[in-house]
Amino acid sequence: MNSNATQDLAKLEEYSLALIDFFDSLPKSFFDDENLSPPQRIVDHIVRYSKSEVSSLQNNSKLYRFGVN
Amino acid sequence: MKNIQEMSDNSLVQAYITGEERCLQVLIDRHKNKIYSYILMLVKQQELAEDVFQDTFIKVIQNLKRGKYVDNGRFASWVMRIAHNLVIDFYRKQKHMKVVSNDDNDYDLLNSTKYAESTVEDKMVYSQILSDVSELLELLPDNQKEVVKLRHFMGLSFKEIAEETGVSINTALGRMRYALINMRTMVEEKNISLTI
Numbered sequence: 625m626n627s628n629a630t631q632d633l634a635k636l637e638e639y640s641l642a643l644i645d646f647f648d649s650l651p652k653s654f655f656d657d658e659n660l661s662p663p664q665r666i667v668d669h670i671v672r673y674s675k676s677e678v679s680s681l682q683n684n685s686k687l688y689r690f691g692v693n
Numbered sequence: 694m695k696n697i698q699e700m701s702d703n704s705l706v707q708a709y710i711t712g713e714e715r716c717l718q719v720l721i722d723r724h725k726n727k728i729y730s731y732i733l734m735l736v737k738q739q740e741l742a743e744d745v746f747q748d749t750f751i752k753v754i755q756n757l758k759r760g761k762y763v764d765n766g767r768f769a770s771w772v773m774r775i776a777h778n779l780v781i782d783f784y785r786k787q788k789h790m791k792v793v794s795n796d797d798n799d800y801d802l803l804n805s806t807k808y809a810e811s812t813v814e815d816k817m818v819y820s821q822i823l824s825d826v827s828e829l830l831e832l833l834p835d836n837q838k839e840v841v842k843l844r845h846f847m848g849l850s851f852k853e854i855a856e857e858t859g860v861s862i863n864t865a866l867g868r869m870r871y872a873l874i875n876m877r878t879m880v881e882e883k884n885i886s887l888t889i
Contacts, residue, residue, distance in 0.1 A: 629788045637781055640735055644773045647731055655726035662729040662746050667721055670750040673842075674717050676835055 702768035710757055721750065724769045731773050735780045745783070749776040751847070755857075825885055829876050837872035840865055 697719055700708070709716040728749065733742040752775050756762055762771065830838055839858060843849045851869075855862045879885075 633781070633784055633788060636735070636784060637777075640777045640780060643731060643734060644770055644777065647727055647773065648767065648770055650727075652727075655730060657726070660726040660730045660733075662725055662743060666743050666747050667718075667725060669747055670721065670754070671714075671718055673751055674754050675714055676839070 703764040703766070706757060706762055706764065706768065710760070717754070720768070724772060727769055728772050728776060732776050732780065735777075736783075741783075745776060745779050748779055748847075752779070826876075829879050829885075832879065833872050833875055837868045837875065840868040841872045844869060 697705070697715065700716070700719070702720065702723070705716040705720050709720070725746075729742065729746050732745045732749070733739070736742050736745060749772060753772055756775070762768075765771075830841055833841065836858070840854055843854045843857060844851070849857065851862050851865050854865045858865065860868075
């Protein structure tokens with residue numbers, strides 16, 4: 625007998641697959657909203673991963689924490 | 694090559710596979726909102742959605758480079774299907790996490806701050822540690838960086854890493870060893886603290 629968790633997972637899977645078809649049926653303009661956009665840094669990570677680029681130390685981001693803990 | 698923005702998804706995929714990296718950016722820009730919205734609707738947490746979004750496109754990149762994409766005019770659906778698998782895997786793993794009750798014991802082994810919920814400070818420090826490690830990772834030679842990412846970020850076994858990168862298991866292990874040595878050296882040289 626399935627546990628509740630297993631049943632929930634099966635429902636999620638069914639819902640998730642149905643959602644793909646639903647999203648496919650929506651016009652592209654439906655998603656033209658900056659609130660539906662992932663952060664640019666995530667996109668940049670992906671592009672850098674694809675290029676296997678090494679990021680520069682000199683990018684003004686905080687790199688090291690000296691003497692913490 | 695005609696205007697890259699006007700190219701079909703399949704043309705972009707084919708060009709990307711042959712080395713036109715900028716085609717990936719166009720594909721992501723074209724579909725990112727739909728894919729991200731789909732993931733967000735499933736997981737309902739922004740940070741988790743961002744993680745799944747990133748993992749999804751890493752899988753997409755790997756599959757494209759392995760020639761595993763068959764064009765059926767539905768690139769976005771294919772990507773959402775990959776996201777679907779990652780989300781289901783995530784919840785399946787959550788389901789298998791055991792809940793342990795300690796009610797019957799006089800001595801509460803788990804009653805320790807070590808197991809207490811993280812404080813905001815702990816979370817901030819942990820986040821900073823992850824950030825530091827990511828930055829250190831980027832300083833490693835490409836072959837070492839690849840092994841660390843595949844092992845620790847994507848959970849591949851060394852056998853899988855060897856197959857993925859086309860080297861022997863011993864070479865993969867060796868690269869991991871040198872990666873750790875190099876990262877330890879950088880930690881010492883820069884006096885970085887990586888503990889909570």
